[in-house]
Amino acid sequence: MRILGKFLQIRNGFVISSKCIGTTATMAKSKFDYVKEFELDDKCLPNCWIVVRIDGRNFSAFTEKHDFAKPNDPGALELMNRAAITVMEEFREIIIGFGQSDEYSFVFRKDTTLFNRRASKLMSNVNSLFSSSYVYYWPCFFKKPLQYPPAFDARVVLYPTDKNLRDYLAWRQADLHINNLYNTCFWNLVLKKNMKRQEAEEKLSGTLAAHKNELLFQEFKINYNNEPALFRKGTTLIRKLVPNEMGRLKPTVVPLTDDIIADRFWKENPEVIGMKSLGTYQPPLKAPLVPGGFNPTAVNAVIPPMSMRPMLPTNIIPPHTMINSALPKKTIESNHQDANRELNRNGDISGHK
Numbered sequence: 001m002r003i004l005g006k007f008l009q010i011r012n013g014f015v016i017s018s019k020c021i022g023t024t025a026t027m028a029k030s031k032f033d034y035v036k037e038f039e040l041d042d043k044c045l046p047n048c049w050i051v052v053r054i055d056g057r058n059f060s061a062f063t064e065k066h067d068f069a070k071p072n073d074p075g076a077l078e079l080m081n082r083a084a085i086t087v088m089e090e091f092r093e094i095i096i097g098f099g100q101s102d103e104y105s106f107v108f109r110k111d112t113t114l115f116n117r118r119a120s121k122l123m124s125n126v127n128s129l130f131s132s133s134y135v136y137y138w139p140c141f142f143k144k145p146l147q148y149p150p151a152f153d154a155r156v157v158l159y160p161t162d163k164n165l166r167d168y169l170a171w172r173q174a175d176l177h178i179n180n181l182y183n184t185c186f187w188n189l190v191l192k193k194n195m196k197r198q199e200a201e202e203k204l205s206g207t208l209a210a211h212k213n214e215l216l217f218q219e220f221k222i223n224y225n226n227e228p229a230l231f232r233k234g235t236t237l238i239r240k241l242v243p244n245e246m247g248r249l250k251p252t253v254v255p256l257t258d259d260i261i262a263d264r265f266w267k268e269n270p271e272v273i274g275m276k277s278l279g280t281y282q283p284p285l286k287a288p289l290v291p292g293g294f295n296p297t298a299v300n301a302v303i304p305p306m307s308m309r310p311m312l313p314t315n316i317i318p319p320h321t322m323i324n325s326a327l328p329k330k331t332i333e334s335n336h337q338d339a340n341r342e343l344n345r346n347g348d349i350s351g352h353k
């Protein structure tokens with residue numbers, strides 16, 4: 001027997017490390033092997049959408065410590081998106097992601113066989129890559145260094161029907177709407193009217209959405225519907241065919257700030273739940289700008305301004321820069337079929353058939 005594993009030990013003739021490699025003898029079972037039986041089978045039910053949701057741990061404190069803008073910090077949201085795109089670029093069986101505040105949901109296609117559908121494997125891999133990416137990309141979005149390591153919790157939830165899945169995503173976007181409308185009122189009262197936090201809380205207590213909209217308009221001349229879509233709608237990540245520098249369509253994770261509650265989004269992007277060939281990305285005709293040049297509807301919104309990424313090696317800048325440079329429609333259409341054929345042949349995007 002060749003002994004290559006550092007921790008390989010032989011006791012009573014039994015190999016007790018499963019980490020060793022290159023052994024030539026037949027592995028015998030050790031008397032300790034029975035402990036494997038204690039591992040629970042956590043394989044996800046077949047034919048169900050698998051949702052992994054991660055959520056920042058105690059981000060109320062983390063955001064204070066790191067001086068996040070209130071109530072929404074565009075850089076922080078872009079960092080969340082960057083980490084989520086990294087996850088979706090690695091795990092191509094994820095068909096859609098949705099992020100808001102300190103949380104992100106990732107939906108694995110219902111027929112995925114990744115990690116043999118083991119919930120703990122799916123959840124821990126997504127969470128771990130998301131968390132490390134969040135830290136890795138932090139300097140691209142914040143000048144202030146991280147004060148301590150952030151953490152995220154994670155859970156797996158299964159949804160058996162397409163309606164259940166759509167309702168889940170609608171629930172997360174509705175949650176964002178309720179919180180964001182409240183937070184926009186709250187922080188305007190505190191920051192612009194110098195109200196104490198408790199006073200602002202009391203003023204808003206028990207109020208309906210219409211009242212909050214009215215308050216924003218009357219007291220701050222803010223039309224809530226004109227607030228950046230990134231803040232009101234969160235970010236939805238889906239895969240689209242996007243022309244690269246050569247005009248060739250490439251499968252790309254595309255961030256959108258769309259309404260995913262209404263039917264329109266699902267009609268315009270039928271490949272998501274239908275698990276069909278990817279559609280071609282159509283850049284918005286007019287991308288609304290928010291102060292500071294931040295452009296939430298553009299795909300390259302996830303790329304930080306040059307001044308904010310001095311420490312980035314070029315190879316970690318996402319390849320979305322071409323998305324808004326519209327190619328002639330004809331070129332896009334003629335490339336579209338080729339690209340989908342290539343996908344099917346190479347299994348390039350295993351998340352779509």
Ligand code: GTP
Nearest residue numbers: 056057058059060063068069070071072073101102
């Ligand atoms: P647990 O998730 O239970 O650990 O607690 P949490 O403190 O993370 O609270 P929760 O996830 O319910 O809410 C997220 C919190 O993050 C919000 O209440 C905000 O305090 C904070 N947060 C998220 N995004 C932003 C942001 O863009 N700006 C600011 N200022 N705060 C944010």
Ligand code: MG
Nearest residue numbers: 055056057102
């Ligand atoms: Mg949290």
